[in-house]
Amino acid sequence: MFENLSDKLQRSFKTLRGQGTITDENVSDALREIRLALLESDVNLEVVKSLMERIREQAMGARVATALSPSEQIVKIVADELTNVLGKDTARFKFASQPPTVILMAGLQGSGKTTTSGKLAQWLKKGGHRPMLVSVDVYRPAAREQLAIVARATGANLYEGKLDPGTTPGTPEVLRLAKEARRDAANFGCDILIVDTAGRLGIDTALMDEMSELKKLLNPSEILFVADAMTGQDAVNSAKAFNDLLAITGAVLTKMDGDARGGAALSIRQVTGAPIKFLGTGEKPDAFEAFHPDRIVSRIMGMGDIATLLERAEEKLDRGKAETFAKKALSGEGFTLEDFREQLRQIKKMGSMKSILKMLPSVGPFAGMAQAAENVDEGQFTRIESIINSMTNKERHNADLINGSRRKRIAAGSGTSVQEVNNLLRQYGQMSKMFKSMGGGGGMKAQQRMMSQMQGKQKFGR
Template sequence: MFENLSEKLQRSFKNLRGQGTLTEENISEALREIRLALLESDVNLDVVKQLIEQIRIKALGTQVATALSPTEQIVKIVNDELVNILGKDTARFKFSSQPPSVILMAGLQGSGKTTTSGKLAQWLKKGGHRPMLVSVDVYRPAAREQLAVVARTTGTSIYEGKLDPDTTHGTADVLRLAKEAKRDAANFGCDILIVDTAGRLGIDKELMDEMAELKKLLNPSEILFVADAMTGQDAVNSAKAFNDLLAITGAVLTKMDGDARGGAALSIRQVTGAPIKFLGTGEKPDAFEPFHPDRIVSRIMGMGDIATLLERAEEKLDRGKAENFAKKALTGEGFTLEDFREQLRQIKKMGSMKSILKMLPSVGPFAGMAQAAENVDESQFSRIENIINSMTNKERQNADIINGSRRKRIATGSGTTVQEVNNLLRQYSQMSKMFKNMGGGGGIKAQQRMMSQMQGKQKFGR
């Protein structure tokens, strides 16, 4: 999402390298580049003007640390100002003192409200809550069925209610379903009710009046505006319209794994005053994460997001298997193809290799990882696993016995070629040698060589 903005900002910073001090002239040149980078990334014009003016004031003022180079000074100032725009702290969720707490999901049709409602329910369950879902979209025939499917997928309680199929439905049915769902949530001990509302293709009076009625009836603890990040400034304009009427308490940006320019993320909070609380990062129910302003700015500035990567590893990886693998690596004990396959499976739990590489810094020893991520062919990991699956237990434990005839059989069984089997065995052999070196005291150098190889071999078979 933020790759284009990050790349353009890095280019503007490079223009200051070699400058001895910050002057009005070189500051103006850098600010022109930064302004262009922000506008091309679809950041709201008023937000850009405010940001640029704040950077100018601080760059030429006394707040700059004199020990820093001009480039470092600008980077620090831009970083601080982006954090100020997005909000310094991670937004907290509010709950009612008398359960169930009601979360009203608002947004236009196609923004991802229904999917996001299910993702939010699953996220709340991880925190020990007992959410219930309800759809009050009585206009779109498949809307309520879609939420029911989402509820089954995430294992979440749902209030479906009943509607007469032979009558035309309106706001009265919407309010009735919402009232019944809140009553059912209380009766069944659910402490949170997530209300998936109807959407429209655009803002209209009917939609807004209905949302106002729902707010009055349910007195929600949270009103979350769900925005498709791919729509750019349209999402910002819609957020402002909903906020003017409902006073939204937060926003959720969906499709953050897409190739949109990212300007909506930098604009919504500044335009509405409401914080971004969550990001939808994929199609799976667990592709959903709290919005951490400092981490997003770190990604934009090319410093990666190691904190989120570590949290994802903590949540997804099997600690026992990880410790067993680390012990083998550090002691130089036998690293088998079985271990190789298990590590592939562990990595896949954390998400795509592309998303993992993009969380690494784009500077220092990790320089080029973001670009390399674009060339990763995820299907190759499945092919590697298929090759290992086609081996016998004895072959996985002792790769040395895999001769020519065995390689041909493995290739046939996995639907690959003998060359691909050879490439896998060669990579496995190189990794085994590295782990032996680590066990023998050459740990740091071995790790550096491994990182170099990972960067150079983004596609299996090369």
């Protein structure tokens, strides 16, 4: 969702390229473009004003810094100030000294509270915790059933409770459910209780009064405001309203994989003073990550996010299979279509190819990756796997067996064309030759050639 902002900022930096020194005139031209880029990305007006003042002050004070070009100085200043806006350090999660730690999920209806509650439970489970979920939304039809589905999908504990059929849904029923859930969490050894609260289509007195009562009853360690990043400044305004009443401890931005302009992420911290703690990056239960301000700024500035990419690889990829494949491929033993299929499956675990490419820097040897990401056909990987699945075991281990009649059979079995089968076999042949050249005695020379090429592109690709 930061692509538009990133593109606009990159264009504004070009204004300073080729300038020998920083002057009032060229700084003003660059800052005008940066200001416009931020406003078009739906960043809060007051945040933009204060940010521009700090950038201008530092830029004019940086005239004597001759080690960097004017554009490089402005890039560094903008990156530092954006990091300050988002919060320099990754926000820490607060835990109660006496379990269970209570986490109150707040936000408007449709922001994604229920799904986020499940994702948070799964994230906490990875850290060795035993979370329990409870829905105290007694108003919206099927709200509690929705959380039950989410709990099953994530394998989290759930306190269902029973509503009193003779009682009109209201705050007393909400408080009873919350109190019983906290008791059950303690009895069953769950160290965290995640409370999915009711939402409204807008801020109203009844909602805020109920949230205040829940806060008094549960004394939560965390009050997380869940905001739909697609709603832009509406999310910022809602965050401020909740913060004024509840003093939220953090925010979670959902739908970060959408095409929103990114302004909410750059505004909520400044407007509320509360850090952004998590990002929802997709629909799957594991599409959820901690918010790292420096990494987000790196993405915005076109520098990629290698740290998150490596973390994702460490979490998703099978280290044993990767090492076995590397040894086999580089030893010259051969690279089979079976190996090809396994590598495709490993890559798919890390997410879409589009999301992976967008985490690479847009400079040096990776220049153009962002544009390439837009043209990725994710369905192509599914078709390739289908083609390999349609082969016999012997064919996967010996591609030379695949003659014309076999190609027709494989195409029919995979629902593809003979041309697509031919293309796959051609790509496979090229990869096999590459691995053979890297294996044995030619391995070191091949790697040196690759490094020289990358260094050359990095030197002249600026």
